[in-house]
Amino acid sequence: MKRYETIFITHPELSEEDHAELEEKLRSTVATLKGDIVKLEDWGTKKLGYAIHKNSRGRYFLLDYLAAADLVRELERNLRLNDRVLKFQTVKVDERSSAEAAKTPKEGTPPEKIVRIGEPPVTPEGPRTEEPEKAKTEGGEIK
């Protein structure tokens, strides 16, 4: 098993029941194929970088999990078939297999909150806050 994270964007005007249903579906898929969900984050509705199916906003979710390749394939198939999901992307985070290695946060990253789907989003922004002072001395273009 490897550690993956899948970001998926749902339609911004979906009801909470629809989200609960989707979450249930994903969780059962992960359970039947013996994966392990590390966390499921709700980033809330954000403005998209570009319109997807004429939607300029979308609700982001991050699913962080341990899985074998067939589970990833199945999850992606589910997301693809679900027309409430605008877009998704899976990235392999870590080759390490053990669950406990995945649960100990790597140094440098702040501990992240587990946000369940259905609850109001807490922090929609990314974890890191500001670029350090050094960047300012680099010349105008960077800043």
Add this chain to the structure above:
Amino acid sequence: MKPPVRKKRSFQRRKVCVFCADSGMKIDYKDIKTLGHFVTERGKILPRRISGNCARHQRKVTIAIKRARNIALMPFTILSS
């Protein structure tokens, strides 16, 4: 005949890779704030000669920006109004 006098270009301080200078910084495609420093206002990826990144980190930044674009966290282009 004298050789043509080469015009002196204004000397720019050599840039140091931000990520090498601060090892605590991670390149993550979800971290739009940091990646935002490495694109132009039109959304294009800044070249190394401008951003000052080292080759290794520039490569990672490039991949991260492309991932962020794919999942609509960042735009591919920003049209000037």
